Amino acid sequence: MPIEILMPALSPTMEEGNLSKWNVKEGDTVESGMIIAEIETDKATMEVEAVDEGVIGKILVAEGTEGVKVNAVIALLLEEGEDKSAMDGFETGAAPSAAPEKAEPAHKEPAPAPQTVTKTSTSPSHKGGDRVKASPLARRMAEQAGIDLSAVTGSGPNGRIVKRDIERFDGKAVPAAASPPASAPKPAAEISQDAPLARYGIAADRYDVEKADNITKISAKRLTDSFRDIPHFPLTVDCELDALLAFRKQVNDRAPEGVKISVNDILIKASGLALKRVPAANASWIEDGRIARHKHADVSVAVAIEGGLITPIIFDADAKGLAQISSEMKDLASRAKERKLKPEEFQGGTFSLSNLGMMGIKSFASIINPPQGMIMSVGAGEERPVVRDGALAKATVMTITVTCDHRVVDGATGAKWISAFKGFVEDPMTMLM
DSSP: OOEEEEOOOOSTTOOEEEEEEESOOTTOEEOTTOEEEEEEOSSOEEEEEOSSOEEEEEEOSOTTEEEEETTOEEEEEEOTTOOGGGGTTOOOSOOOSSOOSSOOOTTSOOOOOOSOOOOOSOOBOSSTTOBOOBOHHHHHHHHHHTOOGGGSOOOSGGGOBOHHHHHHOOSOOOOOOOOOOOOOOOOGGGSOTTSTTGGGTOOGGGSOOOOOOHHHHHHHHHHHHHHHHSOEEEEEEEEEOHHHHHHHHHHHHHSOTTOOOOHHHHHHHHHHHHHHHSGGGSEEEETTTEEEEOSSOOEEEOEEETTEEEOOEETTGGGSOHHHHHHHHHHHHHHHHTTOOOHHHHSOOSEEEEEOGGGTOOOOOOOOOTTOSEEEEEEEEEEEEEEETTEEEEEEEEEEEEEEETTTOOHHHHHHHHHHHHHHHHSGGGGGO
């Protein structure tokens, strides 16, 4: 009897995912532990290993299928001695929630992308003024060969340019249709109500629509829920950085070769120490009316990746040295951008830190990352006038804003945490005590 290959749950909270790639095709022999597919979750792309040995008898969910429910049957594996006749009349125990528009064998060229308009920098094609339609492989081949896609005639579905079109291209350009003149905005009464932004009075011909990836969609939902449901408030304070910058220079002068401590590394350490100094701020609200008091200071750090943000965690940040924090952060950030983080490396955390100072942002307030009780927003360090002993002076000043969940961190508790954090930043030698 064929073995069902199920959509795996790659994290405790995963309910569905995108089957982004098959590494095998029908008829391939697989062994236990072999990487057979890649699944895109809400925060990362994960590899799926085969559990059993056998031959891929049938792929039920094509690569590129979105919204596949956990435990849906995605393929059938034939055991030793079985052939395809073993699948006759076989009924699967679960069905995928979303089927591709057209299922094709895995060994063929990738199926055409869903008919959404994709933003590209490519010039208009020679057919109807639409943007050039081409498979990802054809685009890469054209880029490497220096071929202008607008000069290639597509032989795929709906005129889509595929691999064979690039291979056969002889360099003769196909005349492009003249671009239509820019049109004036339509009156509201003439706008089709089927247009995505019709209710705002914007006609569909005045914008392109692209499909949001899984990370963006999940982040949008979670941030909306957080901003709507959590009674949050901000606390803002300025911190002088001159002592910290001098401290950083001394540390880097004595650091082992290859180790370079950043200001952000020191802020992670200071955040962890402040959570230990004010444990009441290291808390989470539980929806049944209880409060979780965290025993460890696990600092989530916002990292920008293509399609959104992810927050890898420095566990026990208060207990680690700056060199270890720096090394871990570099590794986590690198793998986050490649979407190679394990779920346990970005799920959890007791506090979040988001730093936009390197982008010149002076101050901002972040949305809380549930179930954490606080998130700190770090602005740019810049020279500002300050008053010392009644006299005007200048200092390097950084503005931070801490957004608090009022259910677990009230104003007084938040202020105590900020005072502890500010003390570590303005007198960094105290972090070593």
